Amino acid sequence: MTVSLTLDGVSASYGKTRVLEDLSLEVGAGELVSLLGASGCGKTTTLRLVAGFLAPDAGRIRLGDRDLTRLPAHARDIGLVFQTYALFPHLTVLDNVGFGLKQRGLGRAARRAKAGEMVERVGLSGFADRYPANLSGGQRQRVALARALVIDPPLLMFDEPLSNLDAKLRVDMRVEIRRLQRANGTTALYVTHDQEEAFSISDRVAIMDRGRIMQLDAPEVLYSRPANAFVADFVGFDTLLPMRAVAEAGDAVRVRMEGGATLDLPRSDWTVPAQDFLFAARADGLLVAREGAGIPARLGLRTYLGRAYQYRCETPAGELIANGPLSQPMEPGETAVLIPNPEQCCLLPAET
Amino acid sequence: MRRRIHPALVGFAALVFLFLLGPLVIILGASLSNTTYLAFPPEGLTLRWFENAFEISAFRRTMVTSFSLATLGTLLSLAIGIPAAYAMARYRWHLPRFLGNVFVLPVLVPEIVLGFALMKSVATGLDTPIYTTLLVGHALLVLPYCVRVVGASLAQFDFSVEEAAVSLGCPRWRAFFTVVLPNIRGGVIAAFVLAFITSLNDVSISIFLTGPGVSTLPIQLLAHMEQFFDPTIASVSVLLMFVTVVVMALVERTLGLTFLAR
Incomplete structure (x- = not known):
């Protein structure tokens, strides 16, 4: 089941500071859209609004025909991958991956089978009983990815998932992320400040500045036909x-x-x-x-x-x-x- | 290459150790002395003063009171301190900064003043039972340790881990128990130990709040000393030290004392 994500006139603020201004965005079913911009442009705020960690001042957020706007975060059914990986330090790789399944009431045997399968899919068979502290950065990110994918969410979101990895691993991992996202046909929202990363991985990229989307287009279009001076400057x-x-x-x-x-x-x-x-x-x-x-x-x-x-x-x-x-x-x-x-x-x- | 250490430094270090450990050795020696007064070096060796400590009913009673006070007071304090520390770590950017200092106030106010204030306002003002007043006093006394030590643990905690749990379908209250608490376990245990020992050894608050029929071990020790100056005092002190050392050793074995130093 693939669905589209729609943000309709969303505004948000921290205290008195407006950080998002009447933002509208549609991520098509199965599409990967990146939010690209310097820190403070509102890209992470957008992701946190969709995740339910922040509440918008105005506007609606819909996923398929479900209205997420007032839904608590734990009921939104979204797979999230964090910059810091955010693995559970006290759980093994297998239990990390199985956590979401446990919340969905799956029995122990079914959980271990399904989580084990996903651990294998991200290339970590043999590491199932390790703790996160004993994994490399790349391996941790694979666990985080497996943990988000295993609940089979209609939407995947990535918050700067590769910025703590070294350059070579970054390239490998983004290919891996794209491959898994394509294979599952999951709709995805990807936040990054790295232009090369956004352009290489996305169907479309939204370049953001001061809480607004300056241009939302395919990478090729952004690169050769920027719509305004900000985007032109941004793409070099x-x-x-x-x-x-x-x-x-x-x-x-x-x-x-x-x-x-x-x-x-x-x-x-x-x-x-x-x-x-x-x-x-x-x-x-x-x-x-x-x-x-x-x-x-x-x-x-x-x-x-x-x-x-x-x-x-x-x-x-x-x-x-x-x-x-x-x-x-x-x-x-x-x-x-x-x-x-x-x-x-x-x-x-x-x-x- | 071996570094040469100046003899004066060695001498100085020895003096520091003597200063720190000397009183403990003297008390240990005195508790074993076969005399009816405190003597060091001990004259003759006996364990009868330890026996005596358990035979005097006032000591037995106050031991029970002290341990139950330390346990309940610490638990009460943790029940307040953990949520407070959590809120201050989680909403650091949204809360006024002075809040953190409010929870440290009991350390800044001289304990005598705190004890006196509690006596005036709670014990005489509200006419609460002595044990209840003591419990409140001790919980308040150890609250700063609980908030600070648990807070130090939480400062190392990456709250996106909690958000990850929520995004995977775990309601927030449950995420606290399944994800946050297990990862600050060390801090909670360290806070418990520090608070427990502080409460167990407290004199200055208890002295205001104890009353007829209810006393704590250190207060009873003072009372006993006014009448008898026998080695029982030393033996009770040794017992208190022993409990402290055993608890510390247990923590050291399971977690390492780095938890306390953090």
Whole structure:
């Protein structure tokens, strides 16, 4: 049975501080959606509201056709995986995994059989009688995962589950989490501050800031087509230039940037969203060349990236970072142009 | 490489040990002395003063009172102290900070004052039975130990473990008993021991609250000393020490004294 999770106009606050503002979100049946953002953006608060550890000021939370909003936490039937694993230190691996089954009134034999099976599924057969203190971080996280999965919950939630693991294990575990979630077809909500983790594991990612969702989309869309300056900055567009369309220039739009320099953007490649807009680019999207139609620049410090050279460039609009080909190294002090690549840049509506 | 230790340091350390252990040795010696007055070094060896301690009915009676007071007072104090410590650890960010200090007040107020205040307000004010007043007094006396030691245990406890239990379908009240309590067991036992011993050895509160017919062992010891200055006093002291040492040793064996130091 797979169901969808719906948050409808949810607001929450700690004391007088509003931490969530009219947040709506739908996680489709069997879908994995990540909440991504810096600490304090409200992602963990959202998860705790769904879990029932916090009560919303307003709004509704539904799981399938069940209204969770006023349901006590222990009656919500949600599998939770915590950052600190939160295993029961006084219970063995098998009893940790069997805990939820015990709460559901399963007999000892049935419980041990089912928990044992799940312990095996997460690759911990042979560790069933160990205590959490005698397990490595990765093994603990597997126990936590098994414990949440064994109750066969309609919703799984993860609160930064991998941030206490080392880099290699993180990659292995996120593949494992995705595999198990897919295999069970469980709807999942995943909280993380790690962009790579969120993008690699999720069907869709919600980028959050100050209690609001800034954009909710597939990772590919977020990465290449951010909807606003916040998301663009978040996914690594390090150049954000305010621009204004000033004239027609044949089949191009002439735009002026701060500092007075102008640039012609051919209509075939670019769609200018408004008269005032933001030009967003990564270093890869600005090509350093000796001549061409681009932003005039004087080259500064050059660094070697392996796949390209990266330059700090002085332009009329300020310092920009751009990449140039390895085949034509250029020297600091030379004048150049920075040619925007329409595939890797985007034009965003100006912030109001 | 062996570190050279300055002889003066060795001498100083020896003096500290002498200072700490000397009185205990003297009392132990005096309790064995075959004289009718306290003598050290003991003149002749006998166990009759220990026998005497159990033969004097006042000592027998007050031993029972002291042990039952220490047990019940400690349990009463834990019944208040554990929920208080839990609330303060769990809702640390939501509760005013002075609350933690309120529970330590009985340590800060001189015990004499506490005893006197209780006598005025409870014993004479409410006219409660002596034993009940003593019980309240002792529970209050040991409450700071209970709150602090259990609190130290709870400070190490990851409350997401409790949330994990709740998310798996365990109601909160049950999660406290099945998940929280087993994991702060050491702290609870340590608190019990500390409180028990403190209550057992207390003089300054009890002296105000004891009355006709009901007394505690240390108070009886004082009363006895005013009339007889015989080695029975020493033997009772040795017995009290013995109980304390045995309890400490048991804790050390099962949990390690680190629980007390924490």
